[in-house]
Amino acid sequence: xxxxxxAWAETPDAAAPQxxxxxxxxxxxxxxxHRRLFHRAMRIFSRATDAIATSLVMIGLCVAAGIDxxxxxxxxxxxxxxxxxxxxxxxxxxxxxxxxxxxxxADHLLRVALGASVTMGxxxxxxxxxxxxxxxxxxxxxxxxxxTLFALHANxxxxxxxxxxxxxxxPRGR
Numbered sequence: 001x002x003x004x005x006x007a008w009a010e011t012p013d014a015a016a017p018q019x020x021x022x023x024x025x026x027x028x029x030x031x032x033x034h035r036r037l038f039h040r041a042m043r044i045f046s047r048a049t050d051a052i053a054t055s056l057v058m059i060g061l062c063v064a065a066g067i068d069x070x071x072x073x074x075x076x077x078x079x080x081x082x083x084x085x086x087x088x089x090x091x092x093x094x095x096x097x098x099x100x101x102x103x104x105x106a107d108h109l110l111r112v113a114l115g116a117s118v119t120m121g122x123x124x125x126x127x128x129x130x131x132x133x134x135x136x137x138x139x140x141x142x143x144x145x146x147x148t149l150f151a152l153h154a155n156x157x158x159x160x161x162x163x164x165x166x167x168x169x170x171p172r173g174r
Contacts, residue, residue, distance in 0.1 A: 038167070043097045046156050047088065050149060054084035057148045061141055067134075079127040079138065083120060087145050090119025096153060105157045112153040116146045 062069050062080055069077040091097065094115025096108070120142050127138055 038164070039099060042099060042156070042160055046097055046152070047092070050088045050091065050152055051084065053152060054087055054145050054148050057144060058084050058141065061144055065137055065141075067137075075130075079123060079130075079132065080141065083123055083142065083145050086119045086123050087116045087149055090115040090117075091149055091153070093119070096149075099157065099160050105154070105161075108157050109150060109154060113146065113150055116149045120146055 058080060059069070067080065069080050091112050092115070094111045096112040096115050099108070124138060124142050128135060132138060
C-alpha cells in the first residue's frame with residue numbers, strides 16, 4: 001500500500017494544471033527582489049545593533065569611570081548621551097550602512113571610520129568649547145565608541161559576505 005501511494009505521488013497528474021516554468025527574466029527579477037530585501041533587512045539590523053551596542057558601551061564606560069549620567073545635570077550628561085547617536089548618524093551619513101557587492105571590506109571600514117570619527121570629533125570639540133573639564137576621559141570614551149562601531153562593521157561585512165555567498169547573491173572572486 002505504501003509503495004502504491006509513493007508511486008502515485010511521484011507521477012504527475014495529467015488532469016491537474018501545471019504551473020508554467022518561470023522565465024529567466026522573471027527569475028532574475030525575483031532574485032533581485034530577494035537580494036534587496038536581504039540587504040534592507042541587514043541595514044536595519046545593523047543600525048539598530050549599532051545604536052544599542054554603542055549606548056551600552058557608553059553607559060558601561062561611564063559607570064566604570066564613576067560618572068552617574070542619570071543624576072548629573074543635563075548639560076553635563078548631554079555629550080555622553082549624544083555620542084552614540086551622533087556616531088551612528090555619522091556612519092549613516094558616510095554611507096556605512098550601504099553594503100556594496102564590489103566594495104572591499106577595507107573600503108567599507110574606511111567609510112565607517114571616517115563617518116564616526118568626524119561626527120564624534122565634532123561632539124568632542126563642542127564639549128571642549130562648552131567648557132568640559134574631563135577632556136582626557138571624554139577622549140577615551142570617544143575612541144571607545146569609534147572602535148565599537150568599527151568592530152561591529154567589520155563583523156557585519158564578513159557576515160554579510162558569508163551569508164550572501166551561501167545564498168548565491170555575492171560574486172565568488174571578492
